[in-house]
Amino acid sequence: MAAGLFDVVIVGGGPAGLSAALSLTRARRRVLVFDAGDPRNARAAHMHGVLGHDGLPPGDLRQRGRAEISSYGGGFIDEPVVSARVVPSGFEIFGSRTAVTARQLVVATGLRDELPAVLGLSEQWGRGVLVCPYCDGWERRNDTIGILATGPQGVDQAQQLRQWSSSIVYFPNDLGEPSTKDLCSLELRDIRVERGRVRAVRTRDGRVEAVELLDRVVPVDTIFTSTTMKPRDELLRLLGARTREHRGQSWIAVDADGRTSVTRLWAVGNVIDPRSNVSVSLGAGSLLAGAVNADLTAADIARCEASATPAPPPETAAAR
Ligand SMILES: Cc1cc2nc3c(=O)[nH]c(=O)nc-3n(C[C@H](O)[C@H](O)[C@H](O)COP(=O)(O)OP(=O)(O)OC[C@H]3O[C@@H](n4cnc5c(N)ncnc54)[C@H](O)[C@@H]3O)c2cc1C
Structure with a gap:
C-alpha cells in the first residue's frame, strides 16, 4: 500500500483526519493515513454531544471510521510521522519506519493537554x-x-x-x-x-x-x-507554515478551508483550533477534503493542458 505517489497523505487518524480521509477516498483519491494512536480523548470512556454517537467509546468511532475508509480503498500506517520535506511532486513523508510521497499533505495531529x-x-x-x-x-x-x-x-x-x-x-x-x-x-x-x-x-x-x-x-x-493546550504542530512548523497569535499562544494560521501558507499543505482539527470538539473536527475534516480535492482536480487539469499538443495555427494548416 505504501508504494508510489499518493494523492493525499493524512497525518493523524482522529475525527478530523478520518473525516477528511473518508470524503477523499469516496472521491476516488489515493489516500494514506499515518496514525500514532494516542488521541486527545484516549482516557475518556465515552464520548458525548456527538449527534448519532452520543455515549460511544471514542475508540469505536475510530474503528468504524477506519473500516469505512478501508472499504473505499484508503490505507493506514500505524506509525508516528517524524519528518517531511517538500519535493517536486509534493511532499516526502517519513514515518518511523515507512517513507512515502504525496501530492498533498494534511496534518490532523491534535493537541496535548498539560495539567x-x-x-x-x-x-x-x-x-x-x-x-x-x-x-x-x-x-x-x-x-x-x-x-x-x-x-x-x-x-x-x-x-x-x-x-x-x-x-x-x-x-x-x-x-x-x-x-x-x-x-x-x-x-x-x-x-x-x-x-x-x-x-x-x-x-x-x-x-x-x-x-x-x-x-x-x-x-x-x-x-x-483548565489545561494548557499545546498543539502538536511540529511537522507544520518544520515545513515552514506561518503562525498566528491567539490568547498569548502561537498557532498555525490556516484559511477557512484549512490551507496553510505552504502550498499543498493543510491542517485541521485541534492542531489549529483549540475549540474543535469531535463534531467540529468531523465537519472541518469534511470541508477540508472538498478543498483538497478541488486543488487536486485543478492540478490534474493543468497537467492535461501542459501535455496536450497545441492545435496548429490556422495559416500553417492552410499552407499544408
Ligand atoms: C478527557 C477528554 C474528553 C473529551 N470528551 C469529548 C466528548 O465527549 N465530546 C467531544 O466532542 N469532544 C471531547 N473531547 C475533545 C476531543 O478529544 C477532540 O475534540 C478531538 O479529539 C479532536 O480531534 P482531532 O482529530 O483534531 O485530534 P485527536 O483526536 O487528538 O487525533 C489526533 C491523532 O493524531 C495522531 N498523531 C499525533 N501526532 C502524530 C504524528 N506525528 N504522526 C502520526 N500521528 C500523529 C494522534 O496519535 C491521534 O490519533 C474530549 C477531550 C478530552 C481531553
Whole structure:
C-alpha cells in the first residue's frame, strides 16, 4: 500500500483526519493515513454531544471510521510521522519506519493537554478530572464538583458548571483571594469558595473523593479544571507554515478551508483550533477534503493542458 505517489497523505487518524480521509477516498483519491494512536480523548470512556454517537467509546468511532475508509480503498500506517520535506511532486513523508510521497499533505495531529501540577490529578485525567462541561457535565449533574482554578477563567468555569450541578466548590488555589465582584457572583449562585493551596487529589477505589488543601480536606466527587493546550504542530512548523497569535499562544494560521501558507499543505482539527470538539473536527475534516480535492482536480487539469499538443495555427494548416 505504501508504494508510489499518493494523492493525499493524512497525518493523524482522529475525527478530523478520518473525516477528511473518508470524503477523499469516496472521491476516488489515493489516500494514506499515518496514525500514532494516542488521541486527545484516549482516557475518556465515552464520548458525548456527538449527534448519532452520543455515549460511544471514542475508540469505536475510530474503528468504524477506519473500516469505512478501508472499504473505499484508503490505507493506514500505524506509525508516528517524524519528518517531511517538500519535493517536486509534493511532499516526502517519513514515518518511523515507512517513507512515502504525496501530492498533498494534511496534518490532523491534535493537541496535548498539560495539567496543573497537583498530586494525583493526572491519574484521574479524563475520568474524575475533566475540562469540558458539554462533554461530561450531564453525567456529573448529581456530583459535588470542585473547580480547580488555574487562571481568571476559573470563575467562569464554576459559573458554567452551576448550570449542571447545584453543588459547586470553587478552589482559587494559587490565584489567591477572588475579587469582590467574583465573590458576589459566586455567592449569588450558591458556589462555595474554599481558599488555600491545593496539595493533592484524593481518590478511593479509583474515584475522586476529595481535594486536599494544606490544612484540611474538602469532599468532592469530580474536578473540573483548565489545561494548557499545546498543539502538536511540529511537522507544520518544520515545513515552514506561518503562525498566528491567539490568547498569548502561537498557532498555525490556516484559511477557512484549512490551507496553510505552504502550498499543498493543510491542517485541521485541534492542531489549529483549540475549540474543535469531535463534531467540529468531523465537519472541518469534511470541508477540508472538498478543498483538497478541488486543488487536486485543478492540478490534474493543468497537467492535461501542459501535455496536450497545441492545435496548429490556422495559416500553417492552410499552407499544408
Ligand atoms: C478527557 C477528554 C474528553 C473529551 N470528551 C469529548 C466528548 O465527549 N465530546 C467531544 O466532542 N469532544 C471531547 N473531547 C475533545 C476531543 O478529544 C477532540 O475534540 C478531538 O479529539 C479532536 O480531534 P482531532 O482529530 O483534531 O485530534 P485527536 O483526536 O487528538 O487525533 C489526533 C491523532 O493524531 C495522531 N498523531 C499525533 N501526532 C502524530 C504524528 N506525528 N504522526 C502520526 N500521528 C500523529 C494522534 O496519535 C491521534 O490519533 C474530549 C477531550 C478530552 C481531553
